[in-house]
Amino acid sequence: xxxxxxxxxxxxxxxxxxxxxxxxxxxxxxxxLSVDYGQRHAAELGAAARVAHALGAASHRVSRVDLxxxxxxxxxxxxxxxxxxxxxxxxxxxxxxxxxxxMLSLALAWAEVLGAQDLFVGVNAVDYSGYPDxxxxxxxxFETLANLATRAxxxxxxxxxxxPIIELDKAQIVRLGASLGVDYGLxxxxxxxxxxxxxxxxxxxCRLRRDGxxxxxxxxxxxxxxxxx
Amino acid sequence: xxxxxxxxxxxxxxxxxxxxxxxxxxxxxxxxLSVDYGQRHAAELGAAARVAHALGAASHRVSRVDLxxxxxxxxxxxxxxxxxxxxxxxxxxxxxxxxxxxMLSLALAWAEVLGAQDLFVGVNAVDYSGYPDxxxxxxxxFETLANLATRAxxxxxxxxxxxPIIELDKAQIVRLGASLGVDYGLxxxxxxxxxxxxxxxxxxxCRLRRDGxxxxxxxxxxxxxxxxx
Numbered sequence: 001x002x003x004x005x006x007x008x009x010x011x012x013x014x015x016x017x018x019x020x021x022x023x024x025x026x027x028x029x030x031x032x033l034s035v036d037y038g039q040r041h042a043a044e045l046g047a048a049a050r051v052a053h054a055l056g057a058a059s060h061r062v063s064r065v066d067l068x069x070x071x072x073x074x075x076x077x078x079x080x081x082x083x084x085x086x087x088x089x090x091x092x093x094x095x096x097x098x099x100x101x102x103m104l105s106l107a108l109a110w111a112e113v114l115g116a117q118d119l120f121v122g123v124n125a126v127d128y129s130g131y132p133d134x135x136x137x138x139x140x141x142f143e144t145l146a147n148l149a150t151r152a153x154x155x156x157x158x159x160x161x162x163x164p165i166i167e168l169d170k171a172q173i174v175r176l177g178a179s180l181g182v183d184y185g186l187x188x189x190x191x192x193x194x195x196x197x198x199x200x201x202x203x204x205x206c207r208l209r210r211d212g213x214x215x216x217x218x219x220x221x222x223x224x225x226x227x228x229x
Numbered sequence: 230x231x232x233x234x235x236x237x238x239x240x241x242x243x244x245x246x247x248x249x250x251x252x253x254x255x256x257x258x259x260x261x262l263s264v265d266y267g268q269r270h271a272a273e274l275g276a277a278a279r280v281a282h283a284l285g286a287a288s289h290r291v292s293r294v295d296l297x298x299x300x301x302x303x304x305x306x307x308x309x310x311x312x313x314x315x316x317x318x319x320x321x322x323x324x325x326x327x328x329x330x331x332m333l334s335l336a337l338a339w340a341e342v343l344g345a346q347d348l349f350v351g352v353n354a355v356d357y358s359g360y361p362d363x364x365x366x367x368x369x370x371f372e373t374l375a376n377l378a379t380r381a382x383x384x385x386x387x388x389x390x391x392x393p394i395i396e397l398d399k400a401q402i403v404r405l406g407a408s409l410g411v412d413y414g415l416x417x418x419x420x421x422x423x424x425x426x427x428x429x430x431x432x433x434x435c436r437l438r439r440d441g442x443x444x445x446x447x448x449x450x451x452x453x454x455x456x457x458x
Contacts (some may be wrong), residue, residue, distance in 0.1 A: 064295040067338060097341035102334040102376045105327055109296060112326035114453040133378045148370050149330045154361045 005031040005116035005180050006162075007107045010060070012047030013189040014209055015165060016122035018177035020055050021219050022164045023120045030120075032057040033110055035103045037065040037096070043193040062105045100133035104142050104161070111159070112150050113208055119146070120162045126169045127208050139163045170212030178218055184219035218225045232258040235391075236336045239263050239289070241276030242418040244394060246408035249284050250394045252349045254409055261286040262339055264332045266294040266325070272422040273436035279415050293337045301351045303351075320337055329362035333390070340388070341379050348375070349391045355398045356437050392457035399441030407447055407456050414450035427454045 004030035052060035058176035147153030213220035232307035234256035376382030419428035442449035
């Protein structure tokens with residue numbers, strides 16, 4: 001019997017790479033989608049291609065979105081600084097308006113073309129508690145929408161949105177991926193990585209990631225611009 | 230007091246132009262968004278710009294989306310013919326997978342940047358009864374999602390999704406727009422309009438539109454490639 005198809009949103013970072021490993025281990029024929037919406041860390045797209053190949057994705061595509069307006073986020077608007085000091089409270093400036101809604105919509109469109117009923121997404125409600133669109137209730141609402149919005153849903157082929165790391169902390173995510181054989185040296189999480197994929201070691205994404213390896217008791221394979229102090 | 234801001238999805242066709250007129254008449258400062266996802270009828274984008282200006286939109290932007298894969302629709306995939314004979318049943322081949330989900334997501338992103346709490350969309354459940362994402366339950370599900378997905382929703386500034394023509398037939402839509410002073414000669418609905426905006430007069434969109442004018446007892450200002458027989 002043919003493997004069921006799944007579409008995964010793959011940024012090339014630690015979280016989505018772990019989710020890809022979960023989907024592959026679960027026996028899906030996994031089609032990876034990266035979204036380029038003008039984010040600063042284009043190095044992630046290169047990482048996504050490497051990761052998709054290394055972990056055995058059946059295909060990898062990049063959807064490009066030009067919002068046509070400033071994005072209102074430090075990740076898309078050059079006039080807003082990426083913060084490097086101290087944990088933020090409330091909704092971070094790195095929050096991109098409606099990002100996960102938009103990316104899941106693109107994944108949904110591709111899933112419908114492929115006949116895939118399963119979407120995988122690496123949202124995380126623990127480390128990204130300030131992001132409205134990383135919460136379980138958001139994921140459930142998108143799944144409800146997906147089944148109303150599509151041919152598959154109307155015809156009774158129920159769509160499922162999987163967010164397998166949504167309740168895990170970074171150490172748990174790293175342990176999960178390591179147990180599935182993920183080489184995190186391929187991944188890029190940094191908000192301001194160099195084009196070669198070297199991480200700054202100072203932004204919130206870098207701090208969260210490094211803490212994950214430390215707390216998991218695993219060595220950190222991340223390539224930094226300067227070795228962290 | 231400043232007018233509340235709204236974002237409208239404007240294709241440049243008859244339906245969304247009517248909705249723009251409704252939003253303007255309702256006292257909103259209306260920001261119009263057109264989405265170019267590689268559809269064949271690019272003439273609509275020119276019509277959208279003309280319509281936005283003529284009806285007094287505060288701004289008009291185009292978001293470009295490159296899905297990175299064949300669209301699985303006659304409107305985005307050159308290998309699928311646009312049908313020209315007989316009304317279709319079931320979900321039409323002109324259905325674009327997840328189109329309204331994607332376009333509303335783009336509108337939601339812009340609304341959050343603008344601080345707009347109102348989205349307007351010209352979906353219609355009467356003429357487009359075969360499209361899953363033109364139904365009232367889809368619109369309600371998207372509104373629920375929008376309030377879970379965004380800073381505005383989390384902070385208690387409730388987002389509303391308005392679909393004022395969803396239950397109207399084409400004749401009612403045309404009468405509504407005419408009563409608000411809309412010049413439908415500016416609009417393009419045809420699935421395969423020429424770059425100059427001339428309509429084929431034969432596709433489903435053309436047939437629905439012409440019937441609307443006939444049943445409303447109004448003259449049809451559409452510019453056709455050949456005058457319809």
